[in-house]
Amino acid sequence: MKYDVILAGVGGQGVLSIATILAVAAVDADLRLRQAEVHGMSQRGGEVQSHLRIADRPIYSDLIPVGGADLLLSMEPMEALRYVSFLKPDGVIVTERTPLININNYPEIDRVIAALEQFPRVVLVDAEGVAREMRATRSSNMVLLGAASAFVPLPGADLEAAIGKVFGRKGESMVAQNVEAFRRGRAIAEGAHAG
Amino acid sequence: MPKFVPLGNEALAQGALDAGLSGMYAYPGTPSTEIMEYIQRAPEAAERNVHRRWSANEKTALEAALGMSYAGKRALVGMKSVGLNVAADPFMNAAITGVNGGLLVAVADDPSMHSSQNEQDSRFFGRFALIPTIEPANQQEAYDLAAYAFKLSERHAVPVLVRITTRLAHSRADITRGEALPEKALTLPQHPQQFVLLPAISRRNYARLLDKQREFEAESEASFLNRYEDGPDKRRGILACGIAYNYLMEHYPDGCPHPVLKIGQYPLPTRLVARLVEACDEILVLEEGAPLVEEMLRGYPFEAGTVHGRLDGCLPRAGELNPVLVARALGLDVAEPAFTAPEIVVGRPPQLCNGCPHGDTFRALNEALEQYSKGRVFADIGCYTLGALPPYNAINSCVDMGASVTMAKGAADAGLVPAVAVIGDSTFSHSGMTGLLDAVNANAPITVIIVDNETTAMTGGQETPGNGRFEQIAQGLGVAAEHVRVITPLPRQHAQNVQVIQEELEYDGVSVVIARRECVETARRKRRS
Ligand SMILES: Cc1ncc(C[n+]2csc(CCOP(=O)(O)OP(=O)(O)O)c2C)c(N)n1
Numbered sequence A: 001m002k003y004d005v006i007l008a009g010v011g012g013q014g015v016l017s018i019a020t021i022l023a024v025a026a027v028d029a030d031l032r033l034r035q036a037e038v039h040g041m042s043q044r045g046g047e048v049q050s051h052l053r054i055a056d057r058p059i060y061s062d063l064i065p066v067g068g069a070d071l072l073l074s075m076e077p078m079e080a081l082r083y084v085s086f087l088k089p090d091g092v093i094v095t096e097r098t099p100l101i102n103i104n105n106y107p108e109i110d111r112v113i114a115a116l117e118q119f120p121r122v123v124l125v126d127a128e129g130v131a132r133e134m135r136a137t138r139s140s141n142m143v144l145l146g147a148a149s150a151f152v153p154l155p156g157a158d159l160e161a162a163i164g165k166v167f168g169r170k171g172e173s174m175v176a177q178n179v180e181a182f183r184r185g186r187a188i189a190e191g192a193h194a195g
Numbered sequence B: 001m002p003k004f005v006p007l008g009n010e011a012l013a014q015g016a017l018d019a020g021l022s023g024m025y026a027y028p029g030t031p032s033t034e035i036m037e038y039i040q041r042a043p044e045a046a047e048r049n050v051h052r053r054w055s056a057n058e059k060t061a062l063e064a065a066l067g068m069s070y071a072g073k074r075a076l077v078g079m080k081s082v083g084l085n086v087a088a089d090p091f092m093n094a095a096i097t098g099v100n101g102g103l104l105v106a107v108a109d110d111p112s113m114h115s116s117q118n119e120q121d122s123r124f125f126g127r128f129a130l131i132p133t134i135e136p137a138n139q140q141e142a143y144d145l146a147a148y149a150f151k152l153s154e155r156h157a158v159p160v161l162v163r164i165t166t167r168l169a170h171s172r173a174d175i176t177r178g179e180a181l182p183e184k185a186l187t188l189p190q191h192p193q194q195f196v197l198l199p200a201i202s203r204r205n206y207a208r209l210l211d212k213q214r215e216f217e218a219e220s221e222a223s224f225l226n227r228y229e230d231g232p233d234k235r236r237g238i239l240a241c242g243i244a245y246n247y248l249m250e251h252y253p254d255g256c257p258h259p260v261l262k263i264g265q266y267p268l269p270t271r272l273v274a275r276l277v278e279a280c281d282e283i284l285v286l287e288e289g290a291p292l293v294e295e296m297l298r299g300y301p302f303e304a305g306t307v308h309g310r311l312d313g314c315l316p317r318a319g320e321l322n323p324v325l326v327a328r329a330l331g332l333d334v335a336e337p338a339f340t341a342p343e344i345v346v347g348r349p350p351q352l353c354n355g356c357p358h359g360d361t362f363r364a365l366n367e368a369l370e371q372y373s374k375g376r377v378f379a380d381i382g383c384y385t386l387g388a389l390p391p392y393n394a395i396n397s398c399v400d401m402g403a404s405v406t407m408a409k410g411a412a413d414a415g416l417v418p419a420v421a422v423i424g425d426s427t428f429s430h431s432g433m434t435g436l437l438d439a440v441n442a443n444a445p446i447t448v449i450i451v452d453n454e455t456t457a458m459t460g461g462q463e464t465p466g467n468g469r470f471e472q473i474a475q476g477l478g479v480a481a482e483h484v485r486v487i488t489p490l491p492r493q494h495a496q497n498v499q500v501i502q503e504e505l506e507y508d509g510v511s512v513v514i515a516r517r518e519c520v521e522t523a524r525r526k527r528r529s
């Protein structure tokens, strides 16, 4: 088994927190892991990507080859489009639908969504909306992760355990809220038809 | 033992702690910063009271580490690529003094310049100083190298350079830890003159360093970091340095069909290289950084021949490697990606945070400068360098830490009056003070704006060495008290700030304007913890 994920977003959106949960779950399942992070200049509101690789045998490269990713998980719709060249022909895109507009020349959002809808396997999630409904806006990442979990070859229960570990020191209600957000996200993906 | 999934930087730090480290000395810089940050968080470092405070710059860091080595203990220095330029003086001379306790100089290079002004390759510095250089290929080697390299350093009484690159520094993997060694006791060097580089002693030390080159090479031949892996297809042999080995093996998970020489320690192991060259028709050199080994193998002149790499276009001359570039160099079939980003995707450059104090300073500075011609603002390195981009377009240079003050002085010397320097508080502490002294001595008509956000923001909010003392420092260096001004960069203070800057621009001498307000990102982080 080998599973390659490109995580994308905008600096400050918490791309690394999603990566950490996937990483903890993979390592707890005794899988091998590589996860390339982005630090430094690009974090100031710029585009951010992280490569996460899990496998049941040694992994060599820290970077995923172009055309090699099984999953592109993005916290922002235009950022998802930026990295589609990394995707395998049958790779899946799971992305937040709400744009983060911090530049003047952001394209029309309808065109961004239309471009995304042309991909063979894509799940657009209104994670921000779901989190707002839950009165837990900080948990929108977990909604996205939940949606992605429908495709990731790690048991949902293991991912929930990882959420518990990562958010544990912030208290039980925080964990419960994030697990709930995760489950709602998963239900959305299971209801969608990304093939 | 619980599972350990560190960044390459963290693996290196834990390895050093487990190898009996007594002190780490560093100045922050991407992609090296997490080495020190890990040691600052590590409980055993606190228990053992391992030195772990940031230094004022890379030069002071390396010198302090050399002092710890003099006293017989194991020391680690950390910096980014260009930091070694600042520390080059003690670095080159530490190779001549040699060491007592083990001394490792860890430098994180940044090919493709993700967060750096250039992509210089520190392996050249290792060759320049004639000392052993280690380049780990993965997180496990990054961990394992410290115990090995401290012994290497002590066995030969030389500093050892450890070179890593961005992708290893900032990538996590699961690794296994080894046993922990005790720290070394305080012991002075056997020869009381070892560290006295008077010419007669230097010549002796240098001759000894030259003599050791064969021993260093013998170490490389036997090193666990250098490995010859035979393969049946001898039409091509591959020499892969550091993490380039991973991009090669990515394509051959069950073993490479060609002979491979994996390199992780320099000087090059001549016998292993000769074995590869003799066995194979052609050699492909894969290295993350400059074509240093490739150039050595080619000799001169660079005719088309049997050595391939970055110099013959087989790989790009600049930038970091990746699996696809290496696949192409190997002549493997690389399928075009199934998808390409649509044209509507636009760049999203980094920018100052909302409410950043630097934004208010730039707005005030731009207005104060309206009456002068453009092109007179020399800036420096930090978040405020983003003032070069719209909407500010406020600065005209960013070269190396501290250069704002000295370039403004030079431009003023040439007649560009007034000239302005914009420098961060950490950058000023690092290397702005000596330049300010030059300016004071010349009574140069420059206005130095210290954008004091009370932190080293660009690299993640480390303490600033001169925090809280900039007024005294400026006055101590000779700036007249009435021309050391403090402003608060806030929108409601705008008119006042413009006026202060204007007054100082008109002054025919050195002024220092301290624009002080805490970085909003650092303030937020403090509130959270
Ligand atoms: C010689 C050298 N060392 C380290 C760095 C990395 N670096 C870039 S900016 C910076 C700190 C900037 O801090 P400050 O001047 O306070 O500005 P701020 O980012 O807080 O605005 C550092 C350490 C570098 N570019 N060059």
Ligand code: SF4
Pocket (backbone or CB within 6 Å): A044, B351, B352, B353, B355, B356, B357, B358, B383, B384, B453, B457, B458, B519, B520, B521, B522
């Ligand atoms: S991190 Fe601080 S200094 Fe840097 S842009 Fe943000 S607010 Fe400004």
